Amino acid sequence: MDITQIQNRLNSLNGWQAKYREIMLLGKKLPALPEALKIEDALVRGCESNVWLHLDLDESQERLVIIADSDTRIVKGLLAIILACYNNLLPQEAKQVDAYALFEEMGLIQHLSPSRGNGVKAIVERIQNQIDAFQ
């Protein structure tokens, strides 16, 4: 599913029970990070649960490849949404994308606890900062 499909799907669901279930299922589809990649350096500070994130360019050295994982299913689902926002974009394209705003639009931020919301913000900021480092 691309990000628009995800968005449509989540918006079509009624109630948070269904939405969280969907988010969790999105997380399930995200491949697990090998333990060897769950390193201190990859930890995103400011998240309540553990979030590991690696960002790189693909073989053509053009498009973003982000891989990430979390020890909670729901946060992993949130990561899946964030990754769907950024993966495969050119860095300069990705700079234009504000996944946090998208979460807000979907009403997700308002529903998450403030610390989870800050976690999402921290992940997005981390991605943006790493993109800057590439350019």
Added chain:
Amino acid sequence: MDITQIQNRLNSLNGWQAKYREIMLLGKKLPALPEALKIEDALVRGCESNVWLHLDLDESQERLVIIADSDTRIVKGLLAIILACYNNLLPQEAKQVDAYALFEEMGLIQHLSPSRGNGVKAIVERIQNQIDAFQ
């Protein structure tokens, strides 16, 4: 006025304005303590304003003589009431008198601020302790 007269007078008055005025007038009738007697040792601890108190026996060495003063007129009035309770009694008689209870009966304690109420208590305790010292 003896203590019964004071009590009747205060009880007959309507409203605290009149009562405080009367208390103050009682204080005015109490002779001022000479400055030389306003010594540290005579200060009653636990009063919010300064209260000096001396307790002795009269020439016959039988009956209590208490002299006291305060820098506030109302507290001086309260002292006048306390003194009317104890002065001229035999120590063993005075031991039976609880001026604090009398203040409570008149509704004075309830009306004074708690720290003033504690002040009255401190004065009465001081008197009782000094009587004990005599016996």
Added chain:
Amino acid sequence: MIEQLRKDFPLLHTHIEEQPICYFDSAATTQKPQSVIDAVNKFYQQENANVHRGAHTLSAAATTQYEAVRTKLADFLNVTSKEIVWTKGATDSLNLIAAGLSEKLSHDDVILISPLEHHANIVPWQQIAQKTGAKLEVLPADQQGVLDLEAAKQLINTLKPKILSVCHASNALGNIHDVAALITTAKPYNTITIVDGAQSLLHLRPDLSAMGCDFFVFSAHKALGPTGLGGLFGRYELLNDMPVYQTGGEMIERVSFSGTTFRDAPGKFEPGTPNISGVIGFGAALDYLNSVDAAALSKYEQGLYHYLLSALKAIDGIKVWGDTEHNIGVVSFTYKDEHHFDIATFLNTYGVAVRSGHHCTQPLMEHLSLSGTVRVSLAFYNSYNDVDTFIDALKDTIDMLEE
């Protein structure tokens, strides 16, 4: 009985996610009876004034009320009112005590705590230990998170600690500690004993004279009272002997630029304007507690706890941690390797409010090799229906996770 009492708690009749709320987070903070809310309300509408300073009627009345609650609490705890200090919470109380005792500590003295302590009863001691060179030691507990009482007594006998600070009941697991036994063991060594009663005040209504502790701390908000208020009991001699902690107005006898003298306890530990409405609201909470049948409530709570416990244990994959025999009604559980946060988040969508995480007891979680648990904490105002709703929601959640 409980249906009647539940009416006193307006929040229990609200909704989460359009479902009736099942409030299972009383160990974090309890809900408040209407009488407490009314007392705070009435104070601000009709009685609001600063205390301890006034010649005017309002201020005198506020002071009288404020001090009357101190006496009410002292009676509740079976101590005297001058042994009660108001603080902003259990955390504030523990910091005050740790600071006050620090000058009694020297290099090689031992401060002994349990592995089940809340961070508030760990970190202040770590700080004081660092400052004084004293050693912080920890009592032994088993793999379930249950204190080993016999081994604990032995360790006290071996270490002869200067300070022993233990929670009466654990907020993370609900375990009730036999603090009286620990205190008795420590007595011969002149150990200063401190009981963290944050979780016990409501559930166990401790008699401090019987318990024999030197200090006891609590938070009002965990015992039906308002936020921003707590307090401590200190045995008067020890209490009054401690140096001042915070300084400012009210707690002084006399201030001049050449020097300052302080009042006696409890005044010397209460600088500044206190949480007056908090104290008055807490007075109403104590009235409430005094008005109900404590024994009946406790029996009800225990019944509810065991009902919850059996229902949970019947679910495959659920593990309940802690001491389930001596417990204030807190169930801390994990389900297989699932993350506590996922479970709690799903439960919330059913209107079930539980807590998940380390519950401010990271060392305990480390001891149990857990990143956290889901914690269901009961109070007497929870119903059997609440528990049923929770169990159903949990089963649905598990189904979803196993999908």
Added chain:
Amino acid sequence: MIEQLRKDFPLLHTHIEEQPICYFDSAATTQKPQSVIDAVNKFYQQENANVHRGAHTLSAAATTQYEAVRTKLADFLNVTSKEIVWTKGATDSLNLIAAGLSEKLSHDDVILISPLEHHANIVPWQQIAQKTGAKLEVLPADQQGVLDLEAAKQLINTLKPKILSVCHASNALGNIHDVAALITTAKPYNTITIVDGAQSLLHLRPDLSAMGCDFFVFSAHKALGPTGLGGLFGRYELLNDMPVYQTGGEMIERVSFSGTTFRDAPGKFEPGTPNISGVIGFGAALDYLNSVDAAALSKYEQGLYHYLLSALKAIDGIKVWGDTEHNIGVVSFTYKDEHHFDIATFLNTYGVAVRSGHHCTQPLMEHLSLSGTVRVSLAFYNSYNDVDTFIDALKDTIDMLEE
């Protein structure tokens, strides 16, 4: 306008001694608008939960509200929200700052305060001075109790203080200090500047960025908010640089028995469960302040103050202390040699609530050779009628004293 606003304050419509109350003790604590009382009420009835820990909706909502008030206050003061720390009051704030700065002090450093300070801005510095060997020095004031600004600047230039801590407005006399000028003078010496805003938050609505101070402290209860809450602003770098003060839950990053790490400011200074209902009530107080016409209120207050002042000065034997040109609306007076307590007690029988005594400023009273004063402190919700009642009552009182 004022008649309308007065309706918002229920306590103003109560009685003392069967007379309508004239509440002139706002410097001790202000009365609360109904909206503040309602916000506290609503919190306990519908929203009560602990903050910062929850997976459940109630806790998330409480946290959001709690943090939103931090932002609201930061906006009000024109600073950023991470520079705001919640405490239990101005006294707590000053103690936190004094403890936090103490390791910057060494022998021969100077802490400079004014002679008009509240005990809360004196005693903590005396304690820190004692501990560090630093010297506590005092700015010059005249016989009326007015700071001599030029001499004060000179003294700053001479002493080059490490710390300058001055009240923005005096609670005893009402004087407004030109703190910006003092701060500017001190800047070249890298002085850490602290402003006690307990009395100014409500009356002067300070813009802290314009003022340029490093720290600012206040109490919510003196600015229409609930009791048991205060806070401080600290310039972020300095603030975050300070060592932790109290320790416990929430303020930690990670606790283990082998060591503990702390969060960044403001979190590191907020251990334990905060005064959540207090913060939420204070949010309503800020909303109230933001909803009224500040300039109009200030003009009204000043008009009322001068009306009171002239009426008082027209009475033979009355002496008004302090700076009557730059004043937040506090009149501190004496009548001949009469004791302030007697005057206040009589006034109270007329329904007039004033304060008498040293107002927690004993060194100032010593400077003025007074045992205390009668203090009439105004807020915008006082009416001209209140002042007339007071003046009549005072005249009766004087007649009685002269009898």
